[in-house]
Amino acid sequence: xxxxxxxxxxxxxxxxxxxxxxxxxxxxxxxxxxxxxxxxxxxxxxxxxxxxxxxxxxxxxxxxxxxxxxxxxxxxxxxxxxxxxxxxxxxxxxxxxxxxxxxxxxxxxxxxxxxxxxxxxxxxxxxxxxxxxxxxxxxxxxxxxxxxxxxxxxxxxxxxxxxxxxxxxxxxxxxxxxxxxxxxxxxxxxxxxxxxxxxxxxxxxxxxxxxxxxxxxxxxxxxxxxxxxxxxxxxxxxxxxxxxxxxxxxxxxxxxxxxxxxxxxxxxxxxxxxxxxxxxxxxxxxxxxxxxxxxxxxxxxxxxxxx
Numbered sequence: 518x519x520x521x522x523x524x525x526x527x528x529x530x531x532x533x534x535x536x537x538x539x540x541x542x543x544x545x546x547x548x549x550x551x552x553x554x555x556x557x558x559x560x561x562x563x564x565x566x567x568x569x570x571x572x573x574x575x576x577x578x579x580x581x582x583x584x585x586x587x588x589x590x591x592x593x594x595x596x597x598x599x600x601x602x603x604x605x606x607x608x609x610x611x612x613x614x615x616x617x618x619x620x621x622x623x624x625x626x627x628x629x630x631x632x633x634x635x636x637x638x639x640x641x642x643x644x645x646x647x648x649x650x651x652x653x654x655x656x657x658x659x660x661x662x663x664x665x666x667x668x669x670x671x672x673x674x675x676x677x678x679x680x681x682x683x684x685x686x687x688x689x690x691x692x693x694x695x696x697x698x699x700x701x702x703x704x705x706x707x708x709x710x711x712x713x714x715x716x717x718x719x720x721x722x723x724x725x726x727x728x729x730x731x732x733x734x735x736x737x738x739x740x741x742x743x744x745x746x747x748x749x750x751x752x753x754x755x756x757x758x759x760x761x762x763x764x765x766x767x768x769x770x771x772x773x774x775x776x777x778x779x780x781x782x783x784x785x786x787x788x789x790x791x792x793x794x795x796x797x798x799x800x801x802x803x804x805x806x807x808x809x810x811x812x813x814x815x816x817x818x819x820x821x822x823x824x
Contacts, residue, residue: 520562520563521562521563521564521565521602521603522561522562522563522564522565523564523565523566524548524550524564524565524566524618524620527550527561527564527618528552530559530560530561530562531552531554531557531559531561531608532557533552533553533554533555534552534553534554535550535551535552536551536552536553536615537549537550537551537617537662537665537666538550538551538665539661539664539665539676540665540668542673544676545622546621546622546624546625546677546680546684547619547620547621547622547625547661547676547679547680547683548566548619548620549617549618549619549620549658549661549662549665550617550618550620551573551615551616551617551618551662551665552615552616552618553613553614553615554610554613554614554615554616555613556577556610556611556612556613557608557609557610558607558608558609559607559608559609560605560606560607561605561606561607561608562605563602563603563604563605564600564602564603564604564620565602565603565620565622565623566602566620566621566622566623567599567600567601567602567620567621567622567623567626567643567687568599568600568602568618568619568620569597569598569599569617569618569619569620569621569654569658569683569687570597570598570599570600570616570617570618570619571596571597571616571617571619571654571655571658571659572592572593572594572595572596572597572598572614572615572616573594573615573616573617573659574594574614574615575593575594575612575613575614575615576591576592576593576594576612577591577592577593577610577611577612577613577614578590578591578610578611579591579592579598579608579609579610579647579648580608580609580610581598581606581607581608581609581647582606582607583600583601583604583605583606583645584604584605588645588647589647590647590648591648592610592614592647592648595650595652595655596648596649596650596655597646597648597649597651597654597655597658598646598647598648598649599643599644599645599646599649599687599691600645601642601643601644601645602623602643604645617658617659617661617662619658619661619683621680621683621684621687623641625680625681625684626641626643626684626687626688627641628737628739629681629684629685629688629739630684630688630692632737632738632739632740633685633688633739641688641692642692643687643688643691643692644691644692646691651686651690653686654683654686654687657679657682657683657686658683660675660679661676661679661683664676664679672724673724673725673726674724674725674726674727674729674730674753674754674757675754677726677727677728677738678727678742678752678753678754681727681738681739681742685739703743703744703747704744704747704748705734705744705745705747705748705749706748709734709748710748710749712733712734713730713733713734713745714760716729716730716733717730717756717757717760718760718764721760721761721764721782721783721784722781722782722783722784723784724784725757725784727741727742727753727754730745730753730757741753757784758794761783761784761785761791762783762794762795762798762799764782764783765779765780765783765785765791765795765803766795766799766806768782768783769803769806769807769810770806770807770810776788776791776792776803776804779791779803791803
């Protein structure tokens, strides 16, 4: 449909104060916008993407019409509204609101659905829900907004994971689609994990994406993320970050490399970014850690343990 509007065109029909907006790079399947709205009565043309509204501040009685059907509910912080793609809607509310709008493309949702079922599915229909208390979706929307605001290193990898996660959450809970039970073979092998870790360590100074890691094993993003978590108990994004900290620890202990250079080669945004997370993880500063390692080498052999 050529008349479907994009996320950037939504403010033409729903004016509000923009609070956060994702950058263009690395956000092909998901986009996020934050707005502060006054009470309004707005008609919204059909949107190109599936829409998630995550409410952050304010309570109000919300009335909505989708394809001629009206519904109403009280909405407030922690709630979400869902709107399927390509559907005209009208929204009416009286109180001020602070919300996040998360847009998932049809391609992202359909591709995730195909990967979940190992077969082609083109007619995915997400239910229209005006008010749902869904902490998982709400929390994922907040994480997407935080990434949009920070633009920190690793954002592309994080957004790949979040878009896949949101699509799965929608498909599981709001499209009557269930996960298959993970089988014994539904995880990466020791050899596959070794290849992935070697790739990560060789490219730590780069902004690694989920597609980059999946490509090492010629897997789809969805299958890789699922099998990786089944094998390690953690997400690819968290694993990469732990590898950055572990490598930084090694360099601090075994070389005279400056902290600024260590931060660069390990893929941190800057030295301050590295220092903050190093102290949070190990309970000490890089300077003190290096001093202790030089004075008592054996006492500084603390290693990074993955959950």
